[in-house]
Structures are given as structure tokens and as C-alpha cells.
Amino acid sequence: MHEWALAEAILASAQQIATHEHLTEISEVTIRVGELQQIEPPILRFALKQMATPPIKGAKFHILKAKSNLKCRVCATTWQYNSKKLDKSTAEAIHFVPEVAHTYVKCPKCGSPDFEIVSGRGVWLEGLKGVQYK
Amino acid sequence: MIDPRTSIINERLARIRRIIAVTSGKGGVGKSMISTALALSLAKEGCRVGLFDIDFTGPSTHIILGIPKTVQPKEEKGIVPANFEGLEFMSLVYFVSGKATPLRGADVSNALIELLAVTQWGELDFLIIDMPPGIGDPVLDLVRLIKRIEFLVVTTPSMLAFEVVRKQVELLLELKMPMVGVVENMKRDNSETIKEESAKLGLRYLGAVSYDGAVEDSIGNPKKLLEVMGASLDEIKKAAVFPKGSSK
Numbered sequence: 001m002h003e004w005a006l007a008e009a010i011l012a013s014a015q016q017i018a019t020h021e022h023l024t025e026i027s028e029v030t031i032r033v034g035e036l037q038q039i040e041p042p043i044l045r046f047a048l049k050q051m052a053t054p055p056i057k058g059a060k061f062h063i064l065k066a067k068s069n070l071k072c073r074v075c076a077t078t079w080q081y082n083s084k085k086l087d088k089s090t091a092e093a094i095h096f097v098p099e100v101a102h103t104y105v106k107c108p109k110c111g112s113p114d115f116e117i118v119s120g121r122g123v124w125l126e127g128l129k130g131v132q133y134k
Numbered sequence: 135m136i137d138p139r140t141s142i143i144n145e146r147l148a149r150i151r152r153i154i155a156v157t158s159g160k161g162g163v164g165k166s167m168i169s170t171a172l173a174l175s176l177a178k179e180g181c182r183v184g185l186f187d188i189d190f191t192g193p194s195t196h197i198i199l200g201i202p203k204t205v206q207p208k209e210e211k212g213i214v215p216a217n218f219e220g221l222e223f224m225s226l227v228y229f230v231s232g233k234a235t236p237l238r239g240a241d242v243s244n245a246l247i248e249l250l251a252v253t254q255w256g257e258l259d260f261l262i263i264d265m266p267p268g269i270g271d272p273v274l275d276l277v278r279l280i281k282r283i284e285f286l287v288v289t290t291p292s293m294l295a296f297e298v299v300r301k302q303v304e305l306l307l308e309l310k311m312p313m314v315g316v317v318e319n320m321k322r323d324n325s326e327t328i329k330e331e332s333a334k335l336g337l338r339y340l341g342a343v344s345y346d347g348a349v350e351d352s353i354g355n356p357k358k359l360l361e362v363m364g365a366s367l368d369e370i371k372k373a374a375v376f377p378k379g380s381s382k
Contacts, residue, residue, distance in 0.1 A: 005212030005252040006138070012145060013138035032135065093229040096213065096252070099190075099245040102237055103230045113236050121244070124135040 007047035023130035068120025159302035161267035177220035200354030
């Protein structure tokens with residue numbers, strides 16, 4: 001489960017922020033997951049809850065999705081990634097390493113693999129709410 | 135927004151005793167051959183060794199090793215590397231079905247961060263990283279992301295290669311990176327030039343690997359590769375990873 005490794009990274013990052021900001025308790029964590037990575041929010045949430053330790057233990061995890069927007073660097077066409085058009089093993093490869101999309105996905109207009117992932121890549125820690133030590 | 139992946143990288147590598155990046159400013163000097171042979175040779179000594187191919191656009195260590203398609207990494211709370219010939223092995227080839235992977239700099243960085251964040255290397259004595267040529271994103275990313283990285287530099291006897299290598303070494307020294315030393319690959323005569331030039335840079339000359347046509351025939355055959363390169367590797371290992379007084 002790839003989601004477990006990413007959950008561990010999110011918790012490590014939240015822990016670092018908590019230490020830096022002197023937070024004694026974190027009540028809410030907002031995470032944004034890119035469509036390109038096809039993260040399963042229920043698995044990610046379960047992993048986060050299982051692995052969270054104080055001051056993150058007990059926090060509410062909000063998992064938001066980001067649409068994937070791709071832009072061709074050759075002809076400037078923009079389009080959205082659609083995993084349903086790919087076979088299972090290809091979609092799974094992109095799930096693990098989104099950059100390999102450049103191997104499988106081409107610009108729908110000119111066929112170039114030289115495109116920019118404008119949005120919808122990866123997992124981001126968007127916000128934390130907590131109680132600060134006084 | 136914060137990218138959480140970089141927070142976990144050093145934790146993922148925490149149980150690895152030494153992390154050695156095999157690098158060269160110049161392409162075609164034999165980095166992949168040296169890194170693969172060094173990794174195999176260390177594993178043969180009984181060390182726990184990982185080999186990580188980060189030459190994303192031109193990976194070749196899987197070809198040198200001759201890894202069959204049935205040997206794959208496993209998905210287990212991240213990715214557990216494939217195990218072959220006593221090595222823990224990871225490469226982007228597992229995700230691209232043998233096709234070309236045209237990546238720009240930012241994509242290279244993202245793919246590297248992703249693999250560093252999700253690969254579960256476990257406990258190792260050595261992680262050998264086979265790098266792409268150049269002084270671009272992969273070098274800068276390893277410097278930025280991996281606290282305990284050390285660099286082993288490969289060159290050929292050609293001054294054309296060494297002049298590019300020199301620039302890379304000067305940069306790494308300026309960044310205060312630990313340098314394991316220099317390996318002279320494809321040596322054809324008794325010239326001392328690379329040894330002397332390495333000394334001028336303050337680098338240890340770890341040894342030479344003679345040019346040998348049999349190396350080409352050993353591609354895909356790890357045992358043969360060790361037979362062909364064995365003596366040179368022993369010298370390099372002794373200087374690079376088991377210096378006098380240290381234990382494996």
C-alpha cells in the first residue's frame with residue numbers, strides 16, 4: 001500500500017511543523033491529493049489514523065482532491081488526465097511515480113510527450129489547526 | 135502548501151550505514167558498470183547492499199545485472215526493492231514498461247523525491263546510487279535531500295572526461311560534500327596522469343579498471359562481471375569502503 005508510505009511522510013511533516021510552531025495538540029490536518037496519483041482517500045485516512053502519535057493523534061484529517069491539468073509545451077493545448085483511458089498496469093505505474101505519465105500520456109492534439117503537469121500531481125499538506133503552547 | 139515527501143527521506147535511509155553516489159560529470163565513462171560491479175562485489179563479501187539506479191532517462195543497471203522480468207519490487211507500505219543476486223534493487227524501469235521516459239529537470243526531481251520517499255530499503259551496509267551524467271538536478275537533489283551522501287567519482291584516462299569531472303569535483307568540494315575518491319575506468323596504459331590530477335584536487339585515487347573487451351560480454355551475467363572486474367574491484371573496495379583499520 002503506497003498510501004501508507006505517503007501517510008508516514010504527511011505525519012512526519014506535520015510533526016516537524018508542530019515542533020517548529022510549538023503546537024501541543026493538532027486538531028485538524030488538511031491534505032490535498034492530486035488526481036494524477038490516484039490516491040485512495042479511505043486508505044490514506046485509515047493509514048493516517050493508525051500511525052498518528054501525539055500531538056497529531058486524534059486529529060481530524062480532511063482529504064481534498066486536486067484536478068489534474070496538463071499543458072503541452074509544444075502546442076500549448078491543455079487537457080485533463082483520465083486514468084480510465086489507461087490500462088490497469090499503466091495507471092498503477094503512474095500511481096507510484098506520477099512522472100512516468102510522460103511515458104504513457106501524449107498531447108491529444110500534437111502527440112507530444114513534452115507536457116507540464118500544471119496541477120494534480122502528488123500529495124500536499126495544505127493546512128494544520130492546533131493549540132499553541134503558551 | 136508543503137510537500138511532505140522530503141520530511142521522510144532521511145528516515146527511510148536511517149538504517150543504511152553508508153550511502154555512496156557513483157557520479158561523473160561526463161557520460162559514457164562506465165558509472166553504471168562500476169556501481170553495479172561494486173554493489174555485487176560488496177554483496178559477495180557478505181554485506182547487505184542496495185543498488186538504486188537514478189539515471190531515469192537512460193537506466194542500464196538492470197541490463198548489466200540481467201534481472202529477469204519475474205523479479206519485481208513488492209508493494210508493502212511503500213515499495214520494497216526487488217531482490218536479485220543478493221542486492222536490493224530499485225529503478226524507474228519497473229514503472230515504464232521498457233519505454234522511453236522523456237523527463238525535464240523538475241520531473242526528474244519529483245520522480246527522485248517520490249522514489250526516495252516510498253522505497254523501503256530496510257537495514258543495509260551500503261546503498262550504491264548509480265547517477266546520470268552531469269552536474270544537474272540529480273546531483274543537486276542528492277546534496278539537498280540526503281544528509282549522509284558521499285560521492286565516488288568515475289573518469290576515463292581521457293583529459294576530455296577528466297576536465298568535466300574536475301568541474302564537478304570542485305563544485306562538490308565547494309558544497310563540502312564527503313568525497314570517497316576517484317576510479318579511473320577503461321585504463322589502457324601505465325599513465326599516472328589521472329592519479330596526479332586527482333591528488334591535485336585533494337582526492338584519493340581509489341584504483342583503475344583496465345579496458346577489457348570481456349566486460350561487454352559479461353553484460354547480463356553478474357558472476358562473469360565479477361570474474362572480469364574482480365581484481366580491480368578488490369583494490370577499489372579496499373581503498374573506498376574498507377580502508378585500513380575499518381571493519382565491514
